[in-house]
Each structure stands twice: as C-alpha cells, then as structure tokens.
Amino acid sequence: MKSLICILLLLETCMSAVQQQVDGGLRENEIIQQLGSEDRRQNPPQADTVRAETSSDSQQNCNLCFPDIHAALRELTATVTEQKANIRALQTRLRDAEQAAEQQTVLLEELNKKNDEMSNLTRRQVEELRKENRDRQIVFSAGLMQSTSGNVGPFTTDISLTYRNVFTNIGNAYNPITGIFTAPVKGAYMFRISVYGTASQATPSTVSIIKNGEHAVIAHAQQAANVVNSSNGVVLLLEVGDVVFVRLLANRRITDNSQSNHNTFSGYLLFPLREQ
Numbered sequence: 001m002k003s004l005i006c007i008l009l010l011l012e013t014c015m016s017a018v019q020q021q022v023d024g025g026l027r028e029n030e031i032i033q034q035l036g037s038e039d040r041r042q043n044p045p046q047a048d049t050v051r052a053e054t055s056s057d058s059q060q061n062c063n064l065c066f067p068d069i070h071a072a073l074r075e076l077t078a079t080v081t082e083q084k085a086n087i088r089a090l091q092t093r094l095r096d097a098e099q100a101a102e103q104q105t106v107l108l109e110e111l112n113k114k115n116d117e118m119s120n121l122t123r124r125q126v127e128e129l130r131k132e133n134r135d136r137q138i139v140f141s142a143g144l145m146q147s148t149s150g151n152v153g154p155f156t157t158d159i160s161l162t163y164r165n166v167f168t169n170i171g172n173a174y175n176p177i178t179g180i181f182t183a184p185v186k187g188a189y190m191f192r193i194s195v196y197g198t199a200s201q202a203t204p205s206t207v208s209i210i211k212n213g214e215h216a217v218i219a220h221a222q223q224a225a226n227v228v229n230s231s232n233g234v235v236l237l238l239e240v241g242d243v244v245f246v247r248l249l250a251n252r253r254i255t256d257n258s259q260s261n262h263n264t265f266s267g268y269l270l271f272p273l274r275e276q
C-alpha cells in the first residue's frame, strides 16, 4: 500500500514535469526574449529595441521557413538562368533587327537616289520638251502695206519686198524691217505668197520666193484688163540661219492697200529635224 502511494506520487511528479516542459516549449520565445534582455542588461546596449525585435522576428521567420530555403533558392536559380537565356535571345533578335534596319536604310538611300535620278531625268526631259515646243512655235504672216496704197514697181532690177503689215510673228523669225525670214531651227517649213496687180499686158505681176539668194517658186499673173492675182506655196528644208524672202521681179508691178492685203507672205515651221 505504501509503495503504491509512492508510485502514484512519482507518476504525478513526472506528469507535472512534462506539463511544465510543454508550457515551457510554448513560451520558448519569451524565454529567448528574457535571455536577450538579460544580455542587454549585462552588456551595454548596442542596438535599439526595435532592431532587436526585428532581428528576433526574422530569426523566427527563418526558423519557420528553413526547410523551404533550398527549394526556393533552386527555383530562383532556375528562374535567373531562364531569364539569362531570354535576354540572350532578345539580344540576338535586337541585333538582327538592327541589321535589318541598317539594310533597310541602305535600300531606302538607294531608292531615294534612284528617285532623285528619275525626277532629274523627268525634269530634264520636260525642260527639253518645253524648249523643243518653244522652238517649234514659229509662224508669221504679213501683208505688203502698213499705211500706204498703190503700186510697187516696175523697177529695172529685181527688188526684195518688205511685208510690213504683220498679222502674226510668233518666234520673231520674220523681220518686218528687212522682209527676211531666218530659220531658228533646222526643219521643214511651209511658205506661201500671194500676188495681186492692176492688169497690164506689158507689165505682169510676178513675185518669187527666194531661199539663200536662190529662186524657189514664182507667183505670176498677166492679162490685159481688170486685175490680176496669183499665189504659190512651197515646203523648204532649212538649216539654222537659212534665209527666205520675196522678190518682185524686174519690170513687174504689184498693187495693194493696207485694208485689202492682196499681197501676203506667210510661213511656219511644220516640224523640226534633228541634227545628224
């Protein structure tokens, strides 16, 4: 009986010790804190309380997550490796893009140059066409008398006629002071004359188109009574500077007035001919 009581007592002591240990385990942090404050009391304080508590907190966290740190590190390393690979891939793509952009720039420059050349060519051609067109615009037409009326001739020699009553003179190739047309460009030119006079069997009305001093075509009219008239035309191939004018032949007579313009001299460029 006595021994049974002893055993029971022993058992109770053990239980209470276990209980204390469990309680103590739960309050471990408090114990650590107490130990810490005792440390501070023994040693002069080197850090403030907040920092001590923070460090104590992180220590506590680390204690709690300690088993996952290696896994987390491994995961982190894998992520970093992966990002490095990504960066390398991006760098490669960037380099490629830069090279492509460089090539595009070179191409663009070439295209711009070609475009420049084309516009220059077009501009030159337009200028040439414009100039050619300007050169083409050659036409004149004039009547014999500007303010007078009556007969011209007869004279003992041929004389050059000056058609003063200018209707048209685009290109100013015809000179109404001298009566001479000078070819500004090589080409095919059309000329026309008309002649008119008071009739006289002895004195016909005859004029001639002259190219560089050489007779080309004649307009001639002759009868005894009333009036006479005739006309003629010719296409001449002229070089630059060739001259064309009209002559009244010797012993011939023409008649006119500034209103009627019976006697006319006209000419125009049909088309230019290229220098060979």
Ligand SMILES: *[C@@H]1O[C@H](CO)[C@@H](O)[C@H](O)[C@H]1NC(C)=O
Residues within 6 Å of the ligand: 113, 116, 117, 120
């Ligand atoms: C085009 O003409 C301009 C001006 O005349 C000149 O400065 C330029 O060099 C020319 N470009 C080419 C490609 O010929």
Ligand SMILES: *[C@@H]1O[C@H](CO)[C@@H](O)[C@H](O)[C@H]1NC(C)=O
Residues within 6 Å of the ligand: 227, 228, 229, 230
């Ligand atoms: C031109 O002459 C012809 C005869 O040769 C005559 O019939 C005609 O009426 C004349 N014309 C003019 C405008 O005088």
